[in-house]
Amino acid sequence: MSLAARVAGIGVAGPGLANWDAAREALLEPAAYIRSPTVVPAPEALPPVERRRCGTNVRLALAAGFEAARRGGLLPEAFATVFASSSGDGDNCHAICETLASEDRLISPTRFHNSVHNAPSGYWSIASRSTRPSDSIGAFDASFAAGLLEALTRIAGGESPVMLIAYDSPYPEPLQAARPMEDGFAVALALRPPDAAGLLLGASISNEAPAVLANDALEALRRGVPAARSLPLLALLARGVAGSTAVEYLPGLALRIEVAP
């Protein structure tokens, strides 16, 4: 059984991958890829108070999401959204845990509301003025694939357009040692139903091994950030021709993905 959608637009924010143009270039010409730390973009379209308050995940997710909407020629507010991430804001979580382990446990209200997993979704809805349905899900290393399935079931149910935004960023120590992560990475796919324009993407659950990337730096990124498990799919989309790959899903499972013009 396969679920399908058309990819109307793509957004990326990652190490040495400032946007989809840079990511497409790196995926088509891996030898030219130079890894540099992820530049966390300034948050677009947020009121000044929220702009000051939001953390790394929010900034990465908004940048990728707005880019995908723009490239798809669609208004951000039109999208039902699926936000997928292994965890919430790492810096914020660390600060709260430090405070709670101290003598004075008073945590700041802003830190508390930023601690929810759906903070990027909340800031996105404020920035885009979208009142459309929005998920915030997690599935550890399978978060991208689980989010993609969720977005595709929304398309199958007649919703359109639907935006998947997968993002992750590292914890500071000591949590980084318990959950190592290489750098921040976000990817957004603006999706429409199979009868729309764009590359056709079909996905089904399989028990094959996930595809690996031949380029060492890109493969390290794929393995080093849950949201970057999307890279084999992005490589297919960069080529823009028919092909297939397998994206890591839950333990022992992958998503078999077919792309066709």
Added chain:
Amino acid sequence: MQSPLITSFTVTSALGRGLAATARRLAAAETGLAPCRFETVDLDTCVGEVPGIDAHALPQPLRRFDCRNNRLADLALATDGFVDAVATASARWGAGRVGVYLGTSTAGILSTEIAYRHRDAITGALPPDYRYRETHNTNSVTEFVRDRLGLSGPALTHSTACSSSAKAFASAWRAIASGLADAAVVGGVDTLCLTTLHGFDSLGLLSSRPCRPWDAHRDGISIGEGAAFFLVERAQPGRDPAPRLLGFGESCDAYHMSSPHPEGEGARAAMLAALALAGLAPDDIDYVNLHGTATPANDAAEDKAVTAVFGDRVPCSSTKGATGHALGAAGAVEAAIALIALADGFVPAGPGLEAPDPKLGARYASRNEWRTIRRAMSNSFGFGGSNCSLVFGAAELPR
């Protein structure tokens, strides 16, 4: 799609373990709230603590998941024949065709909060026995439940604060409707932790008394903990009558990170979307289990939304005065209460109400009302402006 069946369900909260205990205490209009003595917390507030979590041990092969949240999940799973019902469904559909969709806000973060008190004095490292993936991570409870039940289908964890586990029902519906799965274990688990107790304290939203939804003098929430699980299956000819998930509705406020839209716009949109998917009119609903957190702003906004949709005709109540606010598990706990109301035929009173707020217009049930309930709605609204309403139908619904 024909609306899916709920062929088994169970709930554990401060009201007790299992459906019978929960129904009995709801019928007696009792509360499970008591002054907070949780862990090292020194706050002037009441909580809905589930007794017996600390004494409960996980099955040996799954001990790596040991934390308060997964202990509560395990305690709840092993109640009301739920594990056996899932085994039957797994045999019927295949383990790979049964999904797991759960909601939580904080998973096992308590383990991390405690580990931060025991960091290495020189390196700052967490204790060597600290396990992130199986305790702290948002998905830890879903991974535990999926392994515990021997399921191998699709799975994910919703974490949209207080609407988390309501939204898990929507995912299960979509998975079954799209053919991704034939059945799903849906639910929510959240347990007391320092982040939420001190977090809500920082916002000035904790009441010092058991919370009083819809009361003129309501002054904040009481945090609770709870777990509820539902076996949602594709409808097939020849199955025994079972209650149904008739619809769901989702929306975002697009207003503020921690305050609801003052006119309840998002809440109203979620309720209307749920009714539309269910193909129902407002007067088809016999009971609304409110989000009803008992903060002045939340209840006022929800009341505007409820009266905009239902006027003052439909009986409604918040049961958070009985269970406390189970946050990410609230949607699941209150879905179970809505299903109990359908099965037993009563509108459960909202405990704690002393002086009804004259400014609120919904038809709030201050005492149990015994009557036939064919369809019930449950509301869940969370931080970040995330709203979800569910509609359930009784087993013997004329179709």
